[in-house]
Structure formats: structure tokens, C-alpha cells
Amino acid sequence: MTSGIPRVAVLLGRRLLLLVALLAAVFAATELLPGDAASATSDRGETAAGLAARRHLLGLDRPLPERFRDWITALPTGDLGTSARGQHVTDLLSAPFPNTLLLGGTALVLTVLLSLTLGCLAAARPGGPVDRIVDVTATVAFALPEFVVSVGLLLVFSLWTGWLPAATLTGADGGPADWTMLVMPVLALTLPQTGWNTRVVRAALADQAATPHVEAAVLDGLPAHRVLLRHALPGALPAVATGFATSTGMLLGGAVVVETLFNYPGIGTVLAGAVADRDTPVIAGVVACAAAVITGVLLLADLVRARTVGARP
């Protein structure tokens, strides 16, 4: 169909517009609030003249719109700006970022698989024992911050049973030396997000169960699993995909904390350093990266929605 291409373009355009709007908000937050990169590193007794020099060096004395234009046009080329210490943010992140992607990506895949399975199991018999157990477990799980889950995992798998290493050792390639070192960080990220998404899947399936065509399928005497997988689940997918997109952000944020606890060589370590140095450009760069990744996932969710809801011939 001819309408297919413009439709995708419209979706893409809208998401990009939102991304630019967000980047503007991020830029405004870093610029308009009192702390800037120069003053952050100058707290340790630098003179006013030194501060001005540093501002000039970092280009902070140029007009605001000009700096925003430079920053945002440089982003697509991979240039995330300059840190307060004068290093390129991109260089700071390029080594640890793949490790974080490995951690977050594994956790996302696990979250998707687990929450779809659990949500469908619960929805198969609404109000049944499985539904209730899944519901309570998910409600408990999503409330737990990742670092709390990490402490629990550390105690059980490292201290008491000694099955898994408590800290991550870095291998020659800069990544974790052994896959066992991934288990606990991944679990710490997966459990809360699975809790949240299971609830999303369950609720979306319950909404679908009330639609006329699913009621008709029940009255047609189709087996429960077929009603669930063929008739209810496809309609629930857009809501579920949005849930996963939200989780992508939560996973990236949670990774920062989990990496600190497990000594995992990801962007968490860089961010922790940036927080200590009050290095705003680094954080802004990471927010920009994260927003881009989440925009990508949301766009995928949009495409899922366009395919299933539009139901074009």
C-alpha cells in the first residue's frame, strides 16, 4: 500500500521531534540552573580569573542559542560535547558503553520473555491461583529498587552459597572476565522490571478480553490458549511494547546503580565519577544517548501499533 511509507515517516518524524524537544529541555536544565561545568570544577579554590578562563575554554561565554545549536548538531555525528575536565564525552563513554549495553540488553530480553510468559499464564485463568500468585509476586518485585535486590542476591548467591562471584573482574578486552559475573547484575535489573511488565501484560490482556471479537471467540468455543494467543495477545501488544520501552529507560538507570555495587565496568562507573566531579556535560551526554535508545524502542512500539491496530490489508 502506498500509505505505508508516509505513515512510518510520520511516526519517525513525531518521535524525532519529541527527542529534539527533550534535548532542548536537557540543555536548558544544564544551562539555566545555577551550576555549570566551569563552576563545578572550580569549587576547589580557583580564582575568578581562572574561572573566566575556563568558561572561555569550554565555550560557556558564547550566546545560549548558538551553544545549543552547536551541541545538538554535533550529537548525530557522535560528538556528545566536552566534559568539565576537557575530555570528549564520547571518548569517556566509548569503552564502557558496550558493557552496559550487554548488561541492559540481556536484562531486557529476559524481562520481555519472562513477563510475556507470566502475564499470559496469569491471564489464562483470571482470578485463579496462578493469577493471584503472579499478581502478588509482581507487585512485590516491581516495588524493589535494584540496589536492594542486589544486596539480597549478593547475600544468597555469594556470601551464603558461594556460587557466584560478588564482584566483577575485568577481562583483557575490558568486559567482564566470565559470564558468571553477569548473572547477578542481570538478575538485579530483570526482577523489578519483570514485575512491572508482567502487570502491564496482564492488564492489557484483561482489557482485550473485554473486546467484542475476543468475547465472540470465547462464544465460538475456541480453546483458551488459542483465544489468548491468537485473539487477545495481538491487540495487547501495543500497550505491552510501550511498557517495554519504559523499561528500557529504567534498565539503563538501574544499570548505573547495579554496576557500582558489583564493580561492573560500564557507564555506571563513569557516571559515578561524573556525579562526584559534578560533571554536568557527561550526564547530559548520557541522557542524550539514553533518550536516543529509548526513542528507538518507542519507535519500534509505534510500528507494532501501526501494524496491529491499523490492520491494513
Place this chain on the structure above:
Amino acid sequence: MSAPGLRALPAAALALLALSGPLLAPHPLDTPVTAPYARPGDGAALGGDQLGRDVLSRLLHGGDALIAGALAVAVTVTLLAAVLGCLAVLGPRLGAVVERAADLVILVPPVLGLMLLALAWPGGRRLAVTTAAVVLGTPYAVRVVAAAAAPLAGAGFVEASVASGERLWRVALHEILPNLRATILALFGLRFVEAVYVISMAGFLQLGPQPPEADWALMIRENAPGILLNPWATLAPAIAIAAVATATSLATEALAPRRGGKVAAR
């Protein structure tokens, strides 16, 4: 008391305990009473932390700011969402603004947004954390209220009221809002859980409270290296956060309006 009310009791009791904790602490906050990472024993029921301070006393002190902050965030977000959500279903323009804001905020992982605001606002400390939690939480909460209010916007009594020339804010607050009690209660619980998450994350990242303050999340961060020596120094605050968060979450689940969908049981 009704069954959902009973299920909200543990959460309320825990919050009360955390808020009154400082009155019960047996030792001063910042004076070492044991060896660093001492195991539980004489005079220190949960042992000592990395500086030999009493873990139990710090535990009892470490929850009040977290709970108070989370309550403040949850109350603010819920009130904002209640008002804006009800207005949004009556005015399409405000509704569109809310939708766009929610679309924007979904792009910022809460932890990163928190870091950004806390750094761009030096000295903001807890206030910066609270502001970040409110800013990041409100658009989503407004969306929830608007979704619940949407069916009411077409109800006969609302139409009669609008046709009679009532002002929009009056229709929103007097006609629609009183019918959303279950939604608002559930939202409040969910926002409280979310606020505990954000504020404790901030504590762990040393963005809000600073050493030597007693704070559950900060205790976990500080004492994690000594988890082998005195696990309680890390475990006790972790259990405390988990207990508050899950108790609230379960209470919320009990208070929430039943979700849509036909119950197949006959």
C-alpha cells in the same frame, strides 16, 4: 475496617515506625560504639558500621527523611494529577499538552534525570531530588487520572452540569473528582512506591543526603564493602527499604479499582 483497609495497615504502621524511629534509637548517631564492622553483640543489636557506629541507631534514624520525602512527593504528584487529569478530559488542549509532556518524560530514565537535576542545581540536595521526582512523575500520573476520568466526562451528570454553564474547574473538582476516589488512592500508593525508589536511588548515588547523615540507601552504599564482616550493616537498611516499598505496593494493589475485563468465573 474493610478488607482493603486492613491490607493497607502494615504500610501505614511501617511508615509511622520509620518516622518515629529517631525517638527510639539507643545510641547517638555519629559516635563509634564498636569496632568497625563489628558483628552484632553487646549493646549493638545489629553490630557496627564501617566506622563502628551503631547500625540499629542509624537504621532507626535513616528512614524518616526518606519516608517524609516520599510522602511529600506522592502527595504533591497526586494532587497535581487529580486536578490536571480532571481538567484534561474536559479541555482537549490541556489534554494534548499532558500527553506530549508524558511522551517527553518517558524518554528520561528517572535515575539519569535525577542526576542531571541534582548536578545542575548544586546545593539543592534533598529539595533537588524531591523536585526531580515530582517533575518526572507528574505527567504519567496525570495520564492515569485522565484515563480514569475520561468515561465520566461523557456521563449524564457531567453533561447536564456543563450544559447548565458550570465553570470547567468546578465540573472537574466537584462532579468528576469525587468519583475517582479509588483511582486517586491507588495512584497515591503507586507514586509513594515510585518516590521511595527515586529518593533511595538518589541516596545510594550520594545525590541527596551526604555522609555522615544516616540514610538507609546511603548505609547500603557505605557498608557494602564490609558485607562479609557485618552483613547486617547492609542487609538491615535493605530490608527496611524493601519492607516499606512492598508493603505500600501491596496495599495499593488492594485499594486499586478492579481492572477491566470480564471475570470468567461463573
Place this chain on the structure above:
Amino acid sequence: MTMHSQGPDPGGPGTDGGEAPLVTVTGLEVGVPGGPLLLASAGLTLRRGRITVLTGPSGSGKTTLLRAVLGDLPPGARVARGDVRVLGEDVFALPPARLRELRRHRLAFVGQDPGSGLNPRMRVRDLVAELATGARPADVRGLLAECRLPLDDGLPDRRPTALSGGQQRRVALARALARTPDVLLLDEPTAGLDPALRDEIADLLRHVATHRRIAVALACHDPELVARCADDVVDLGTDTLTAPPAPAHTPAHAPPSAPGRGLAARGIRVTFAARDSATPHRHALDSVDFAVAPGTAAAIVGPSGSGKTTLLRVLAGLRPADAGELTLDGAPLPTGVRARGRDQRRRIQLVPQNPLGALNPARTIGASLARPLRLHRIVPRKDTAERVAELLRDVGLPPEFARRHPHELSGGQRQRASIARALAARPDVLLCDEVTSALDPATAVAVMDLLARLRAERGLALALVSHEPHVVAAYADTVHFLEDGRVSSD
């Protein structure tokens, strides 16, 4: 309830005289505990090769009866009395697995809006194959051909949203027949179809019943269809459940008032924005004229979806019109309520549709009545309670009801309270949206009598929207018949 046969006699062609009926429903009563009665002592017998038509006004329980044969009840409803036997089994006593088997292989149901009953994400081919006993492609094509669907223009590969309404019905029928059922149940299979299409569907059903030896039951209120294909007719409307109400007193036709007095609308057009560019814009209302003079009642009737409620909302100022103008006593009346003056808003009051929360469930009746008194400054604050009691008495409710919440009132009492709220503003025009639907006939008559009395006493102009012509005809001076957004008066 009456039951009679027409068409071929039992034992004639197309029936096996003496064969046991496939479905027998005896004395079935379905209701929501503490709520309305949905079906009163209904009976039904379905035999192979015969078409049984259920008739009766809306609300008489046609759909409830059809779905009861499937062992399905509306949410919250219970069987109070009677039983349903399908192929010798009591469907309400069957374990879930057996009930599912029965629905899967022996019974087939096509709902009122077959378009929404088809999964929009599946292709026609898969929709039919899913239920077919032998799912070979040739079988599917055979079924589609039997239902007179075109096979050569790619229809089997389309999704339901790309089909016309008539095609959707046929696909739903093909899907129903795919399992080679013994009993076929259809809810309003021709509603909204033009006569030619309706006759085609009727012939198709006759063909299916005769050649496949299926017992067919269909709910419908179209006499043409009944005449065309019914072997047996079951009328659910002739008992006390929904007897056409007899007005307690015939309304005196109001004296012709001065021209231009009252509420009038001219050339109203309302367009619904199309959901996607593929479908053209739809006119919900197209150059509709309406007028009601003081002391008279004007009815707006028509099938559901004809634009009745939209017209009422335009008059109330809730729905801006895309074209046309309103006048009140000859003076221009803005179409948006916000643009109307305080007095104009007071003079036109809305009595909303009953089941959809006409009264705020969170507030007492007294609070709901007091609000318009204050909003329109009808009485000083200290006299509010007294005036509320007066309003309640005017509509035949005890003043103590001011302290009750809506859920503590019966349906009829709620409707009276809703009218009292509208009267509180001392209006000149009352816009009444389906005020008698969901009320039993006796209560409906009482509510209509109340409105007729108020109209006579206070010279009110009444605009009555209803989908039950017989309810309002007796009370209205003029009737505006709406169909597909166009009006014809008589």
C-alpha cells in the same frame, strides 16, 4: 408471550415431524440480583431445518435469550427460573470444558455487530479456517462461496476492516457455518442493511437452514424479514414486560403559540472527522431542522446511530454544529454553551439518559438539586433546603430523599430526581434524552405522565429523544424522525 407458526407446517418440507427439538427453553427468567429483570418467562423451541424469529421491542430480552442458549449471561445476571436444554443437556449445568465443546462444534452465534466480532488483525481466510472442521483451503473457499462472497478479488486475504458491512456479515456467517453447527443463532442479522441486502441475507439463511438441516434462530424487529423467512415467530414483547404504555391521560394539544417562540434549529450539520483518510467524512447530522414551542412536546425518534443524541447535544450547546443556527424565542442562540448568556443557559436544561449516570453517584440528591439553585441564583442560600424539598415533592418524591445517594434510589426515582434537578433552574425548555429507557413500562408511563403534567402546568417546551416510537408518540405533538442524520417530520 405469543408463539405462532407460519410458512410450512411441521411435517411439511424441510422438517422431520416428530424429531426431538434441538433446543428447548422453558419459562426462562434472567435478572440481575437486586437489579432489573432482563428476561421474563421466555420459552423457545428450535427444530432442524426451521427458522425461528424472536421479535419484540428493544429491552424485551431477545439478545439475552439468544445468548442464554449458548450458556452465556450478561455480567452479574443469574437465571432466576426455568432452564435451557441444548441437544438434551442443561447448558447452565455443564462443566466449562463440555460447554466449550458444545459451542465449538454444535452451536454457532453471530452477534449484533458482526464487524466488531471479527478479529481485525486476522485475514478472512484464517478467520474462517480457524473454526472449520476440515481446514483445507478448498473448504474455506467453498464456505465463502456458499455465503455468496466473491473469491476472485482477493477477499480471502483481506482483513475485516477492509470489507463492507454486508461482507462482514457474510464472513461472520461463513465463520459460524465452518464448524458445521446444528444450531445457528443470529442477533439482528439485517439491522442497518438496505432492503436488497436484507432479502439476500434472508434467502441465504433459508438456504442454509434447508440444505444444511440447521435449526436457525434470529432476533429481529423487521417485519419484512419475519415475513420473508420465519417458520416460527416468538414474540417477547406482548406480555407485561414491555407492553406499550397507555398514557394515563391524553395530552391536550397545546394551543398554537406565537410563531418563533420556543427553541428552534435550522440547517444543523455535524460532521464526524474520519478516523483515517481512507473513509470519507461522515455526516452525523445533515441539514436538520427542529422546533419546539412552549407548552408542546416534540419527539426525536430513530434507530440507534441515527444522530438523535447528537442533535440533542447540539441543542444543549455541548456539541458545536459545523453549520446551521439555533434560536430561542426568535433570538439567535450561540451553539456553544460557553458563548450563551447566563439566562439562556438557565432556560434550557438537559435531562440526561438514565442508565449512564444521570446523577452524580458521589453526591446526595439534595446536593445535586441545590447546585443549580445556587448557580442560577434561583433562591437565597438560606431557602435552598426548603426549595429542594419543594422540587422533590413536585416530581413525586418524599423530601427525605434529599439525604440519599443515587444508588439508594430505584431507576424510576432516579429519573424523577434527575428531572427535579433540571427543573431547579426554572427552565423553559427541557431536553430529555431517552428518559424512559431502562425503566419498566409502568414506571416509564409514570415518568412520561410527570413530564406531561409539568409541561401543561408550566408551559414547558419538551424535546424528547427516544428510540422507542410508541413511548413518545402518545405524548408528543410533533415527531421528528431521524435516519442517517436526516430528518423527516410528521
